Amino acid sequence: MPSYCILGRIKLRYTINEIxxxxxxxNLKDIDFTRNxxxxxxxxxxxxxxxxxxxxxxxxxxxxxxIDSITNNxxxxxxxxIPLQYITGKQNFFNExxxxxxxxxxxxxxxxxxxxEAIKYINNENLNTMLDMCTGSGALGISIxxxxxxxxxxxxxxxxxxxxxxxxxIKLNNVKKDIKVVCSNLFENLGNNKxxxxxxxxxxxxxxxxxxxxxxVKKEPIIALDGGVSGTxxxxxxxxxxxxxxxxxxxxxxxxxxxxxxxxxxxxxKYNEYRYIKCVKDLANNDxxxxxxYSGN
Ligand code: GLN
Numbered sequence: 107m108p109s110y111c112i113l114g115r116i117k118l119r120y121t122i123n124e125i126x127x128x129x130x131x132x133n134l135k136d137i138d139f140t141r142n143x144x145x146x147x148x149x150x151x152x153x154x155x156x157x158x159x160x161x162x163x164x165x166x167x168x169x170x171x172x173i174d175s176i177t178n179n180x181x182x183x184x185x186x187x188i189p190l191q192y193i194t195g196k197q198n199f200f201n202e203x204x205x206x207x208x209x210x211x212x213x214x215x216x217x218x219x220x221x222x223e224a225i226k227y228i229n230n231e232n233l234n235t236m237l238d239m240c241t242g243s244g245a246l247g248i249s250i251x252x253x254x255x256x257x258x259x260x261x262x263x264x265x266x267x268x269x270x271x272x273x274x275x276i277k278l279n280n281v282k283k284d285i286k287v288v289c290s291n292l293f294e295n296l297g298n299n300k301x302x303x304x305x306x307x308x309x310x311x312x313x314x315x316x317x318x319x320x321x322x323v324k325k326e327p328i329i330a331l332d333g334g335v336s337g338t339x340x341x342x343x344x345x346x347x348x349x350x351x352x353x354x355x356x357x358x359x360x361x362x363x364x365x366x367x368x369x370x371x372x373x374x375x376k377y378n379e380y381r382y383i384k385c386v387k388d389l390a391n392n393d394x395x396x397x398x399x400y401s402g403n
Pocket of ligand 1: 311323
């Protein structure tokens, strides 16, 4: 490694590549790692795009504070098990980029299936108004707003901190539709408003399964994950009220846990006003998105 001497003090000059390689050999011997994750974290710390970082790997000399910051963030990821997206503050989802922090669930690729399904129904049936309940970062509602003909969108969540993130994402993604956020425990603060379509990815993990989740998932907000003893608390709670908030022939589209289809079907069958339409599988071939028709008026 190159080094030079100023006024009798040894100052080491490290390139990006040297720092990365040193971190790997000092810390990651027994850890399954990908160089890509390291590059993503490094480019986020240095506030540079990955393609530029790659060009600079062997030429850019790092300042000590940059080295410290890269090391701290790699430690957070590999040893504190903080999700990569909370470290970079970003996640791509559908056609958009979202800011995320520890107050919101990180948008998952599986949820893009819900977005696709909602867009098809909205455009085919000329739906105008949508509610995204338990919106979190706003990913579902904002991606649907930006990629469909929907005219009016409400994003609701019980968490004010989550809604701050959703508001930031509305700006970041330049949403041109009539869109607003409402802090509400389910329908509590939504008055008598009615919608053509309600979408929701509510918390749906069984309370008893939370302790066994991956360490990274456990860093996400528990209120975004815990779906009660059977995992299906929110489907029942939402459907119970949703009939007062749906226009005739309206739709509800839920994301569900891979093993929750039968439980959801039996909740739906308790209500005369709803009809199960279909379930769409995710990329891993698990049941993931359920479409429900409101047949009351
Ligand atoms: N899909 C999330 C997971 O993988 C759970 C999301 C939710 O509860 N809505 O754990």
